[in-house]
Every structure is written in structure tokens, then in C-alpha cells.
Amino acid sequence: MIKVIILGGGNVATHLAHVFIEASKVRLVQVYNRNITAIEKLKKHTAITDNIQKIKKADIYLISVSDSAIDLVASRLKVANALVVHTSGSTSISVLKKHKHKGVLYPLQTFSKNRKIDFTNIPLCLEATDPKDLLLLEQLALQISKTHYTIDSKHRKKLHTAAVFINNFVNHLYFIGGEICKTNQIEPDILNPLLKETAEKALAITPYNAQTGPARRGDQRTIAKHLKDLSPNQQEIYKLLSQSIAKTYGKKL
Amino acid sequence: MIKVIILGGGNVATHLAHVFIEASKVRLVQVYNRNITAIEKLKKHTAITDNIQKIKKADIYLISVSDSAIDLVASRLKVANALVVHTSGSTSISVLKKHKHKGVLYPLQTFSKNRKIDFTNIPLCLEATDPKDLLLLEQLALQISKTHYTIDSKHRKKLHTAAVFINNFVNHLYFIGGEICKTNQIEPDILNPLLKETAEKALAITPYNAQTGPARRGDQRTIAKHLKDLSPNQQEIYKLLSQSIAKTYGKKL
Structure with missing residues (x-):
């Protein structure tokens, strides 16, 4: 005992x-x-x-x-x-x-x-x-x-930093997705199956292979359309993450 | 038929x-x-x-x-x-x-x-x-x-923008979390239960109520520690998302 x-x-x-x-x-x-x-x-x-x-x-x-x-x-x-x-x-x-x-x-x-x-x-x-x-x-x-x-302490700290991305930041993006819906009188629950599949797909085939969307394709036209829908803070996040995705897959935005 | x-x-x-x-x-x-x-x-x-x-x-x-x-x-x-x-x-x-x-x-x-x-x-x-x-x-x-x-087309476009946050950007954060692990010789799979619970908790209690972490608490000391572990691109993303979380909960960073 x-x-x-x-x-x-x-x-x-x-x-x-x-x-x-x-x-x-x-x-x-x-x-x-x-x-x-x-x-x-x-x-x-x-x-x-x-x-x-x-x-x-x-x-x-x-x-x-x-x-x-x-x-x-x-x-x-x-x-x-x-x-x-x-x-x-x-x-x-x-x-x-x-x-x-x-x-x-x-x-x-x-x-x-x-x-x-x-x-x-x-x-x-x-x-x-x-x-x-x-x-x-x-x-x-x-x-x-x-x-x-x-x-050890050094590696645990790195792991904690990774966890902030996987949890804190991911959760905040969920929040923003819901806010965009609410601002436009769309029921945010409509996003739930997508949220779930996003997690399950990444676990099944790795995040690198699971990536889709306009930044992954280098689709500037869609990105420009999306940016018009967003608040200044959301735009900043959208731009930075799109740039980071595009860079990961060797695309230019 | x-x-x-x-x-x-x-x-x-x-x-x-x-x-x-x-x-x-x-x-x-x-x-x-x-x-x-x-x-x-x-x-x-x-x-x-x-x-x-x-x-x-x-x-x-x-x-x-x-x-x-x-x-x-x-x-x-x-x-x-x-x-x-x-x-x-x-x-x-x-x-x-x-x-x-x-x-x-x-x-x-x-x-x-x-x-x-x-x-x-x-x-x-x-x-x-x-x-x-x-x-x-x-x-x-x-x-x-x-x-x-x-x-209608107008609302569908907004919904598509929300979906980019919920899926494309979330998946990219999964990717970054894994990269931080790999850079530090940590097996990225250790993050899988956290990734899963992050999705399940948000679905169960809403992303607003599910938010935790240093930015949510306004914990500048931990944020400063984390930033030291990151590449310039990761630092930018970390700062922007932390600011956005802090603002959402009325905290100062």
C-alpha cells in the first residue's frame, strides 16, 4: 500500500x-x-x-x-x-x-x-x-x-510546449470556428462531425498526410474570399497559419 | 430511383x-x-x-x-x-x-x-x-x-471559412505539436490521448468552457519559457494565438 x-x-x-x-x-x-x-x-x-x-x-x-x-x-x-x-x-x-x-x-x-x-x-x-x-x-x-x-525536466518542458499547441491552441481554433458561425446566424453544432473527424483522421494517417484545404493547395483565390469574412484578429490568425501550412508543403501564397 | x-x-x-x-x-x-x-x-x-x-x-x-x-x-x-x-x-x-x-x-x-x-x-x-x-x-x-x-451561398461561404479553422488549422497545429516532439527526440504518439480528449471535451462542454493553459490564466512566466523552445515561425503562431486566447478571457499578456 x-x-x-x-x-x-x-x-x-x-x-x-x-x-x-x-x-x-x-x-x-x-x-x-x-x-x-x-x-x-x-x-x-x-x-x-x-x-x-x-x-x-x-x-x-x-x-x-x-x-x-x-x-x-x-x-x-x-x-x-x-x-x-x-x-x-x-x-x-x-x-x-x-x-x-x-x-x-x-x-x-x-x-x-x-x-x-x-x-x-x-x-x-x-x-x-x-x-x-x-x-x-x-x-x-x-x-x-x-x-x-x-x-527529464528539459524534455518535459518541450513536451508541455507541444501540448499547448495540441490542446490550448486547437481548442481556441474550435472557439473561433464557432464564433464565425454565430456571427453569421449559423448553428455551430453543424461543425461537430468535422471537428471529430479532424482528430480521428490525424490519429489514423498522421497530421502531415491528413492536411487539406486552400493553403495546402496554394489556392490564393479561396484564401482571399475567406479573409473578407473575418475580423482583424481572425484575419491575422488565418494568414499566419495559412503561410505556415503553405511553407510546410512547398506552396507559395 | x-x-x-x-x-x-x-x-x-x-x-x-x-x-x-x-x-x-x-x-x-x-x-x-x-x-x-x-x-x-x-x-x-x-x-x-x-x-x-x-x-x-x-x-x-x-x-x-x-x-x-x-x-x-x-x-x-x-x-x-x-x-x-x-x-x-x-x-x-x-x-x-x-x-x-x-x-x-x-x-x-x-x-x-x-x-x-x-x-x-x-x-x-x-x-x-x-x-x-x-x-x-x-x-x-x-x-x-x-x-x-x-x-444559401453567402452563408455557406462563411461556414466554409469556419471549417478551415476547425479542420485545416487545427490539423496544422497537430503537425506542429508533433514536430516539437520530434525535434526533441520525443515520440509524438505520447500526445495522442491529449489530442483525442481535446476534441471530446470541446464537444462535451463547449470550447469556451474547455479552454485551459497559460494564456487562459494570463501566466506570462510559462509563456516566456515556452517561447524559448520554439522556431521563429512557431513563436509567431504561439504569440498570436496566446494573445487571442488572453483577449477572449480578459487577461493581459
Whole structure:
């Protein structure tokens, strides 16, 4: 049985808390958060506290707070010989330098409140300086997910940057597509089958082979027509991405 | 039984040919293409020709060629009293002005060779100037898809622009995400569960509510870290999309 304490009450912390509660070989001993209201719902499953001095004993302390607060929480956390881990994609393991046993468990996924997610399919990116600590982290990872990778801070940061393109920016383009529809009194749901197939096709045949559209063909006439329909901000995005696509396929715009 | 002839041999034409061949109340009478090799595989299912003078009789002639060629094909096509239809998102119905009975059947989906697609889930955008022609077009649509919409040329063009964001640009961001991984010796497949969940979450809770990430939070520190990892072209895209996200949520970057 691996005893775990979570520090944090945001999206990732809350999703992790629930998945540890369900895991058979993990015991979620306690959850700490500065603001107790955010973790109140966990009270029926585990101990909760807003006092970092009253942290209990555990094998792994998981700091899952905003990137800029990891440093502070880590420095206030007094633990004897346990493994202290953060869950951030873009933060180096060195932020935990005060602790002898340190690691990272970064779940490569997007989390939102009120959106359930199957944790078993999330790739977990693990890092630890000590091989024994890595082993413990791997044992924990196996309890909650089918896949984990060992990846150092430098590479994890690159991966996090890639994830911003795949998730944050993609989602924003979904938003713009919907806005264009709404501005023109078109029901945005009409785009849903296309949105779905775009993801499925890229997964099936790679994004490089899946690319279609006017920029891919170097079709300046259609591009000029489209630009007339857009707001200045949308035009800028349209132009830049079209240029980038055209360049990828050796076309001129 | 609706008798259909397709003019064209590209992705959309080929997918349509196959779906008409399967449809019980449609008879694909013939497929015409300037280059016969592109449609040779259809020979065992229907008549094929590369001579537009030898076009047979049908109820509906579907011109599914590149946007810039519709005009030419439509003007060369001699039909007595049949409905002439194009399948382009960004082209007005008026390009078919020579024909008395004209219409548009625009399948709102992305088509690639070697990628099978379930046509029944594709929204078909229909337009016709004559109510009787629209009725015939609707009858054809019902044979191949569960959903169709009546939408005029002006709105269809806007919808096509939205589709470029949802599909072409999204796919290119998938490509860039993969490139960042490859440049850093990370297996790009690690991003697949995130890519999938990004689409599913947006469909479930709307893109506006699904947005996460540094730009959404106004987290300049993480953005600065990410920018260091990118090529000049990727940096430009990163900055522009981050600004657009931040603006959407009233954050400053």
C-alpha cells in the first residue's frame, strides 16, 4: 500500500485525489489546501487540512498547485524521509531542491472541473533523481494509468510546449470556428462531425498526410474570399497559419 | 430511383461515387473526368468517360472538381432539363448560371484518399434556386446522410471559412505539436490521448468552457519559457494565438 498526500485543490489535484481514492493499492492519507472550501467535498473520503504544519506521514507528497506556488509550498513542507513530487509540465525538478527525495509526475492531459476523465489512458511523465525514488513513482503510476514514460525536466518542458499547441491552441481554433458561425446566424453544432473527424483522421494517417484545404493547395483565390469574412484578429490568425501550412508543403501564397 | 452522374475524379468526387454506388435508391449512371486514370477503379461499378460530349442522361449532374474549374466544366456540360449541382463550400451557386436548374450539395467534411468515412454522419449543405430542384436535392441527400441543411451561398461561404479553422488549422497545429516532439527526440504518439480528449471535451462542454493553459490564466512566466523552445515561425503562431486566447478571457499578456 502506497500512502499518498496531495497538496493542492485545483483541477489536477482534485482529479488525482479521486483516482487515488479509487486505486486499490494506494491510500490517500490527506489532502492539504490553503483554501479549505476547494477540497471540502473530499472530506468523506480522506482527511483534509488547510494547515501545512498539520501534514501527516506518507510515502509520497504530491504538490499539485499552480506553477508559481510550487516553490513556496515545497519550502514550507516539512517531511522527514519521504518522496516529494510535483505535477507540473513546465517546471524543473530542481524547484524541489530542499528535499532529499524528489520527483515529478506530470499527467499529459487537460483537466477541467465537471469533466470526468479516464485516468488509465493518460500518459504519466515521471522523473526522479534517485533510482529508488523513480521505482516508487513507477509503482504509483502503475496503480492509476496504463502508460508512463521516464522523461527529464528539459524534455518535459518541450513536451508541455507541444501540448499547448495540441490542446490550448486547437481548442481556441474550435472557439473561433464557432464564433464565425454565430456571427453569421449559423448553428455551430453543424461543425461537430468535422471537428471529430479532424482528430480521428490525424490519429489514423498522421497530421502531415491528413492536411487539406486552400493553403495546402496554394489556392490564393479561396484564401482571399475567406479573409473578407473575418475580423482583424481572425484575419491575422488565418494568414499566419495559412503561410505556415503553405511553407510546410512547398506552396507559395 | 434518382439517376446521378458525377463530373470529377478528386477526393470528394470519389467518396461521393462510392456512396452513391451503395445507396439503394440512387443509380450512379456515369462518372466523367478529364483524366480517365483517376476514375479507372470505378469502371466495375459504373460507366466512365473522359469525353464530356459523351455524357449520358441523368436527373442530377454533380460537378465535383476544384473550385476554379467548376465554371469551365459547367459551361461545357450540355444537359436538357436536368439539375446541375456543384459541391464546393466557397463557390456561389451563380457559377452555374448557364443552367436553368442549378443547386449545391456541399458535404461539410474533410476527405483524403485512403481514408474511409461514414457518409451518414456528414452534414450536407443544400441550395437550389427552384423549390422543386431543392426537393430533388433533399431526396438525394436523404439517401446518403442523416442530416442536411438548406443554406444559401453567402452563408455557406462563411461556414466554409469556419471549417478551415476547425479542420485545416487545427490539423496544422497537430503537425506542429508533433514536430516539437520530434525535434526533441520525443515520440509524438505520447500526445495522442491529449489530442483525442481535446476534441471530446470541446464537444462535451463547449470550447469556451474547455479552454485551459497559460494564456487562459494570463501566466506570462510559462509563456516566456515556452517561447524559448520554439522556431521563429512557431513563436509567431504561439504569440498570436496566446494573445487571442488572453483577449477572449480578459487577461493581459
